[in-house]
Amino acid sequence: MINKKILVTGASIAGPTLAYWLNKYGFKVTVVERAPELRLGGQNIDVKGPAAEIARKMGIEKAIREKNTTEVGLRFVNVNNETVAEFPVGNSLSMTQELEILRGDLVQILYDQTKDDVDYRFNQYITAMVQSKENVAVTFSNGNAETFDLVIAAEGIGSATRQLAFKDKPDFKYLGLYTAYLTISKSAKDSRWARWCNAEKGIVFMMRPDNYGETRASVTFTAEEDRYKGLSLDQQKKALVKRIKGSGWESERLIREIRKTNDLYFERVSQVKxxxxxxxxxxxxxxxxxxxxxxxxKGTDMAMSGAYILAGELFKADNYEEAFKAYEQKMRPYVEKCQKLPPGIPGIVYPQTKLGVRVLNTMVSIVGSKPAKWVTGLFGKEKKEPKPEIILPDYGNRK
Ligand SMILES: Cc1cc2nc3c(=O)[nH]c(=O)nc-3n(C[C@H](O)[C@H](O)[C@H](O)COP(=O)(O)OP(=O)(O)OC[C@H]3O[C@@H](n4cnc5c(N)ncnc54)[C@H](O)[C@@H]3O)c2cc1C
Known part of the structure; x- marks a missing residue:
């Protein structure tokens, strides 16, 4: 297939990666993003495995390296801020990877790489869609109507376009946790090490350095599935403050920052199936x-691999049905592997009691021992991958 007009919705990781490859293969691409501008929040992510390979193919590896967060490794600390164990960047158990970048920096790089060839429209989303044999007639939030050959939703976990197109909701496998990300001012306690601290009542705090002289904080905690559904930013902030108040470590610092921030990402931790x-x-x-x-x-790995394979299959196939089928066949086994999480979440990794926290910290402190390997393995980021987790086909170039 070539020369088709494709609408991509969502300008984060998957959307712009897809737009890059579709444009390279000769499709006419429009990307709409619901937010008024790129959403650049979030913490460090690593570009490894298939994502690193795709970044190389896209010619953005150097740009990613230049934005390295400079994090030197991960320290587990107790609520008194004493180090329990540390895993430097070269260590196979470290969460810090070689191509470590802020999520927002990667989004910006992907956008910069595509903005001259792709029609980006911000502050827009689909409000209605009618499919026919020939095309998809789309109505946008600004009232404009336009037809496209295909529509691809890269809108993240709560995708509304998915809801418009699919009759059934996907399964949401709730992991019993909520998570919040925010950027905070750097303090004297922050260094180039990421710090992870387990507190009672199922709370994990994390503070990581960034390359802008600030600190990226997150708090993840156990909660019932719909406990914080549909809250406004102000309500989210109040709920978060209430949940972490009195947890020790740097919770008071975090509470001061939560009260000030306008950049809070607050979401249920659910898998989409x-x-x-x-x-x-x-x-x-x-x-x-x-x-x-x-x-x-694995979010970046899967978003970039899925986008690369979907674009390649659309380029290779004679029709979209064939391409969508091949995309699913090639990606599903990898997705199933990535979605398999080790047992212990949230029960063991987010303990409710002081004793539970002590036990976990003891396990982590036995560096290199099987329990520590198990806990750090929960991040799915062990470096030694004996063979590639997914083979990325070479789709060639437009003639
Ligand atoms: C602000 C933000 C911060 C994040 N921080 C982290 C983090 O620190 N660590 C981490 O592991 N993951 C984080 N994530 C999630 C991470 O980006 C994804 O897990 C992963 O990269 C897959 O990306 P994606 O492009 O599929 O979806 P997402 O990154 O979720 O992006 C979806 C995009 O679609 C847009 N959108 C939503 N609905 C519509 C619509 N109807 N029409 C048009 N556009 C729409 C959103 O505004 C967003 O830009 C964050 C996501 C966001 C949006």
């Missing part, structure tokens, strides 16, 4: 189709 990834002329990619959660540490 969609039974199918296309419905007629509409397909889904990235977290919208197969979110594995930040706990799996």
């Amino acid at each position: 969609a039974a199918k990834w296309s419905e007629g002329r509409v397909a889904i990619v990235g977290d919208a189709a197969y979110c594995a959660t930040p706990i799996a540490g």
Whole structure:
């Protein structure tokens, strides 16, 4: 297939990666993003495995290296801020990887790499969609109407376009946790080490350095599934403060920062398991189709691989049905592997009691021992991968 007009929704990781490859193969690409501008929040992510290979193919590896967060490794600390164990960047158990970058920096690099060739439209989303034999008639939030050959939703876990196109909701496998990300001012206690601290009542705090002289904080905690559904930013902030008040470590510092921030990402930790990834002329990619959660540490790998394979299959195939089928066949086994999480979440890794926290810290402190390997393995980021987890086909170039 070539020369088709494709609408991509969502300008984060999956959307711009897909737009890059579609444009390279000769498709006419429009990307709409619901937010008024790129959403650049979030913490460190690593570009490894298939994501690193795709970044190389896209010519953005150097740009990614230049934005390295400079994090030197991960320290587990107790609530008194005493180090329990540390895993430097070269260590196979470290969470810090070679190509470590802030999520927002990667989003910006992907956007910069595509913005001259792709029609980006911000502050827009689809409000209605009618599929016919020939095309998809789309109505946008600004009232404009336009037809496209195909629509691909890269809208993340709560995708509304997925809802418009698919009759059934995907399965959401709730992991019993909520997570919040925010950027905070650097303090004297922050260094180039990431710090992880377990507190009672199922709370994990994390503070990581960035390359802008600030600190990226997150707090993840156990909660019932719909406990914080549909809250405004102000309500989210109040709920978060209430949940972490009195937890010790740097919770008071974090509370002061939560009260000030306008940049809070607050989300349930759920995996998305969609039974199918296309419905007629509409397909889904990235977290919208197969979110594995930040706990799996595979979000970037899957979003970029899915986008690369979907674009390549559309280029290679004679029609979109064939392409969507091949995309699913090639990606599903990998997604299933990535979504397999080791047992212990949230029960053991997010202990409720002081004793539970002590036990976990003891396990982590036995560096290199099997329990420590098990706990750090929960991030899915062990470096030694004997063979590639997914083979990325070479789709060639447009003639
Ligand atoms: C602000 C933010 C911060 C994040 N921080 C982290 C982090 O620190 N660590 C981590 O592991 N993961 C984080 N994530 C999730 C991570 O980006 C994804 O897990 C992964 O990279 C897959 O990306 P994606 O492009 O599929 O989806 P997402 O990154 O979720 O992006 C979806 C994009 O679609 C847009 N969108 C949503 N609905 C519509 C619509 N109807 N029409 C048009 N556009 C729409 C969103 O505004 C967003 O830009 C964050 C996501 C966001 C949006």
